Amino acid sequence: MKKNLKIQIKYIYLILFITAAYILLPVMNGDYLYTIQDNSVFIGGSTFMKDLMGREGGWLSWCSCYLTQFFYHPWLGSTILILLWSATFLMLVRAFRISSKWSFLALLPQLFFLFELLDYGYWLYYSKTIGWAFNHTLLFFFITLAATLLIGTLRPMNIFQKKVVARTMEGMSFVLMFVLGTWLLGSWKFFHHPSEFTITMSDANFKHEMRMYRALDEFRFDDVLNEYESIQETPTNLMVLYKNIALMHTGQMDKMFATGNCGIKPEPDDSIKLRTSQLGAPLIYYLFGHINYAYRWAFENSVQYRLSFRNLKMMAVCAIFNKDFDVAAKYLTMLKTSAYYRQWAFEHEAWMLNSTKFVQSKDYEIVTSVLNDQDNLLDGDDGLCQRYLLEFFSDLEHPNTPLLEDVCLCMSLWSKDYYTFALHFYDYVNKHPNRPIPELYQEGAILQRDAEESPIDLSGFMFDEIVNEKYKSFAIDYFNLQQRKFSPNEIAQQMKPRYGNTYWWYYYFYNDFEIY
Amino acid sequence: MKLKKILSLTALVALLASCTHPTVPTDAQAESRLPRIFPDYTEVTIPCNISPMNFSVQEGASEVVARLSFPGGEYTYGEGQKVQIDEQEWQEILKASIEKSIKVEVYAKIGDTWKSYKPFNIYVAPDSIDSYISYRVIQPSYVAYEKLSINQLNLTNFDEREIYNNMSVSTEDMGQCINCHSYKNYKTDNMLFHMRQGFGGTMIVSNGELKKVDLKTAETLSAGVYPAWHPTANLIAFSTNKTGQSFHTKDANKIEVQDTESDLILYDVEKNEVRNIVELDDELEVFPTWTPDGKKLYFCSAHFEYHNDSIEKSAEMILRYKEVKYSLYSIDFDPKTKEFSNLQMVYDAASDSINASVSLPRVSPDGKHVLFAQGEYGCFHVWHNDADIYMLNTQTNKVKKLDAINSPRSESYPSWSSNGRWIMVASRRDDGNYTRPYIAYFDRQGKAHKPFLIPQKDPNFYTFFLRSFNRPEFMIEPVSITPQQFATKAKEDAVPAQ
Known part of the structure; x- marks a missing residue:
């Protein structure tokens, strides 16, 4: 009866661990797991295998890459991981003859692996370790398996020897736990910076960013906007950018400031220098119709960090747009060897074989809507994707699609570029004399009307009464608060409820625009 | 003991399989064009000391066979879509073909049908190349x-x-x-x-x-x-x-x-x-x-x-x-x-x-x-x-x-x-x-x-x-x-x- 109880305790520990792992992984962090696989790669065939075998722990990395693919379905990937952890636990308990009561100690390594996985956070974009998500788990699994087999083979037959070995093994198990625990803690950031263990567990923006990226990648623009709306915290600049891209492709770019356009730069960890170029530049450039730059950043990130499904797909689709079919075929051939992008590869291969299919595709429709007809330029973005786009569209002369007209106007406003906004506004008004001018553009233009150095004369322009009145009251409120000696920050906060959705509020009070 | 026997037999079968030359299909439909192969080795001239000119056939075939005929003999190769030539046999082929050519005939099984393509030559120059x-x-x-x-x-x-x-x-x-x-x-x-x-x-x-x-x-x-x-x-x-x-x-x-x-x-x-x-x-x-x-x-x-x-x-x-x-x-x-x-x-x-x-x-x-x-x-x-x-x-x-x-x-x-x-x-x-x-x-x-x-x-x-x-x-x-x-x-x- 007592023995049965001990056995049950061991399994209860395991069940508790499994439950916690499922809650922490697919339930709470499904998007994170999906993003991990999206940023990893597995390519069938000998070349990829040979490449990994030439590195330290190559075989392990190959296995890890293969298994990481299954995070495409977070529940499936988690189940594989949890099975490996469970098997390791059971082997540890058996091999080192850990008593049922103390068997929870054999869960410590797995617990560390779980937290290590969750703790990665933004590092998932920057880590150069191939197959990192499964590497430690697999290494420990194989070591435990080898130890179990070895102990099984050496297990002596007589009772005295059995006792000696059993005690030795128990002793070793505690030493092993201690050594492993110390090593993991030593190498783990949490030990040094407890506050940093917040990324995946509680950083809502990190999760929002991942969800928005995926929705954007799948052209679910309404979902991007819904996700943005659900944000409780101050969004990151990248989230603002994602939101604006979604607004752009749903024809609502003039709602850019009404939906909130003030973001922050996330500072998750001093050791990571977060850059938009690594977090989302290829997709951002692609959705702005900058094919060469989208290709470039997918390439750069693959070179400097890791090749990934995300980057392979981007390089393939950009190559198709550029009619570089041979290189596109190369990337598609690789994707065909993956577990989950095979179908994607065949669908995109069809675009090359049948141009009608390509022209009818959603990608074509979206990208061509913002494809500018400006001559080729030789320039560079210095790794600052957002700044480059703001400057490029602010400076773009003669936007050739209706959407581009909006993009140019909005980018000029976003970058507070008076001069280019005035020129774009002038063109816009002349091009569409009978079209109502969106309020946002009037809000920008009314600043121009009163500016001392404006390239255009707007004194005769008829602003909507509502804009006129609102601007007057904005100016009066602003003046009054200044008179009452409020600080600029206090004025901003006091005016935000009434004017926070106007361009003027952004223009006068949002000065922390940190591009990264 | 039983396991040992099985393993030995498997190894023997594997060894034999690796040495086997596939049979050239006799009922292949003739295509008038060259086969699509990568790398493109059709009508190239090669040094007399180069490593085997392995290629893959890019015809969407499930099986391929390539017959390499040279003065004094012929060999066949093919595994899946790849044609990988045995290194020792390749030396024999090269030696016999100096200042002559190796004729390559490619057969590909597409669906249930074997197809044969226009043969091509690989010319072997008398000049060697730096190793x-x-x-x-x-x-x-x-x-x-x-x-x-x-x-x-x-x-x-x-x-x-x-x-x-x-x-x-x-x-x-x-x-x-x-x-x-x-x-x-x-x-x-x-x-x-x-x-x-x-x-x-x-x-x-x-x-x-x-x-x-x-x-x-x-x-x-x-x-x-x-x-x-x-x-x-x-x-x-x-x-x-x-x-x-x-x-x-x-x-x-x-x-x-x-x-x-x-x-x-x-x-x-x-x-x-x-x-x-x-x-x-x-x-x-x-x-x-x-x-x-x-x-x-x-x-x-x-x-x-x-x-x-x-x-x-x-x-x-x-x-x-x-x-x-x-x-x-x-x-x-x-x-x-x-x-x-x-x-x-x-x-x-x-x-x-x-x-x-x-x-x-x-x-x-x-x-x-x-x-x-x-x-x-x-x-x-x-x-x-x-x-x-x-x-x-x-x-x-x-x-x-x-x-x-x-x-x-x-x-x-x-x-x-x-x-x-x-x-x-x-x-x-x-x-x-x-x-x-x-x-x-x-x-x-x-x-x-x-x-x-x-x-x-x-x-x-x-x-x-x-x-x-x-x-x-x-x-x-x-x-x-x-x-x-x-x-x-x-x-x-x-x-x-x-």
Whole structure:
């Protein structure tokens, strides 16, 4: 009866661990797991295998890459991981003859692996370790398996020897736990910076960013906007950018400031220098119709960090747009060897074989809507994707699609570029004399009307009464608060409820625009 | 016991299967065209000591069979879509086919039907090729780089080894770029390569002795860049360059690499001394290369005058990048006095009538020809789709385009084998992005033949390999200094040149 109880305790520990792992992984962090696989790669065939075998722990990395693919379905990937952890636990308990009561100690390594996985956070974009998500788990699994087999083979037959070995093994198990625990803690950031263990567990923006990226990648623009709306915290600049891209492709770019356009730069960890170029530049450039730059950043990130499904797909689709079919075929051939992008590869291969299919595709429709007809330029973005786009569209002369007209106007406003906004506004008004001018553009233009150095004369322009009145009251409120000696920050906060959705509020009070 | 038997039997079956030659289907439907194979080895001429010309058949077949007929015999091969030739049998095939050809008949099973394709020939030249080549293995990247290595490949048996790998000294905070490996007279006891950023310097092997040198002096623009070993004296000509990189928003070429300034210097290996060779105003000199007798140095130079003082030179260069056109020059050299004289323009590529730009000249071992890459503008032709290989006849001074070697995509970095019978080029013909080493036969009549991609054990290797083969160079022997020896020396401080 007592023995049965001990056995049950061991399994209860395991069940508790499994439950916690499922809650922490697919339930709470499904998007994170999906993003991990999206940023990893597995390519069938000998070349990829040979490449990994030439590195330290190559075989392990190959296995890890293969298994990481299954995070495409977070529940499936988690189940594989949890099975490996469970098997390791059971082997540890058996091999080192850990008593049922103390068997929870054999869960410590797995617990560390779980937290290590969750703790990665933004590092998932920057880590150069191939197959990192499964590497430690697999290494420990194989070591435990080898130890179990070895102990099984050496297990002596007589009772005295059995006792000696059993005690030795128990002793070793505690030493092993201690050594492993110390090593993991030593190498783990949490030990040094407890506050940093917040990324995946509680950083809502990190999760929002991942969800928005995926929705954007799948052209679910309404979902991007819904996700943005659900944000409780101050969004990151990248989230603002994602939101604006979604607004752009749903024809609502003039709602850019009404939906909130003030973001922050996330500072998750001093050791990571977060850059938009690594977090989302290829997709951002692609959705702005900058094919060469989208290709470039997918390439750069693959070179400097890791090749990934995300980057392979981007390089393939950009190559198709550029009619570089041979290189596109190369990337598609690789994707065909993956577990989950095979179908994607065949669908995109069809675009090359049948141009009608390509022209009818959603990608074509979206990208061509913002494809500018400006001559080729030789320039560079210095790794600052957002700044480059703001400057490029602010400076773009003669936007050739209706959407581009909006993009140019909005980018000029976003970058507070008076001069280019005035020129774009002038063109816009002349091009569409009978079209109502969106309020946002009037809000920008009314600043121009009163500016001392404006390239255009707007004194005769008829602003909507509502804009006129609102601007007057904005100016009066602003003046009054200044008179009452409020600080600029206090004025901003006091005016935000009434004017926070106007361009003027952004223009006068949002000065922390940190591009990264 | 039972298990042992099963294992032995399985091993035996596997061994037999590996030795089996597939049967040629008898009921195949004949197709009037050549089969689609990769690499394209149809009607190519190969050296009599090259490794097996393995290929894959790209007809969407489930099974393929290739029959290789040669004087005195035939063999069949085929596994899945791949045709991988046994190395020993290949030696037999080559030996029997010198100055003759190997006839290749390809059969592919598509669905339930076998198809046969128009046979093709692989011609075997009487000339052998240098046993080794070396190249830098690099992702064709824009700015970023990570793992780089200089590798050497034995052309006769697929054996590839690293000469040096930057990861042996790179750290997380400080990477190391390696480039411009170069050899004296195809031998490796005098060779060099550069290291930039982390542990920067030039690694020079001089008569088998390794040293690390800093070639930047107060008088030079930069450390040495593009090198050329003098064939007899212990001297190396280098260009010094101030280089920038920018990106096309739309153009298919994607990247431009431009020099805003460049000169030529001569480095005396024994004295550790640097001096200028050519330092002309408004001239961008680059890519030195010696004649085999060491009495002449060829190089490329572009005349470029900066007009706009209000912006930086690099900014003006970006705006006017298409105006930069390099022509081919030569300057005489006296190995005794070590003096240069008689600067001459050899090929005025930048002239209105030609309106082009040349790069990377290489003189043939008999001194009769100079190969170079030519494109519309600039000097970094690996990123220029229009770049092709041209050849100057030094006796007639006539230039011709080597149509047989070129493709619609970039060809650059030509080089000669030590016997002058083989030309190697870095070509992007396969996909436009990844540079591959192609070798073409150059016969005694001065005719270049269709080039072939250097064979690999796995014919699908190139399809899945996402790195370029940069600066392919012939060698007649392998590098004997080990990667570890290079790495140890790399960590030492560079000796400043005088």
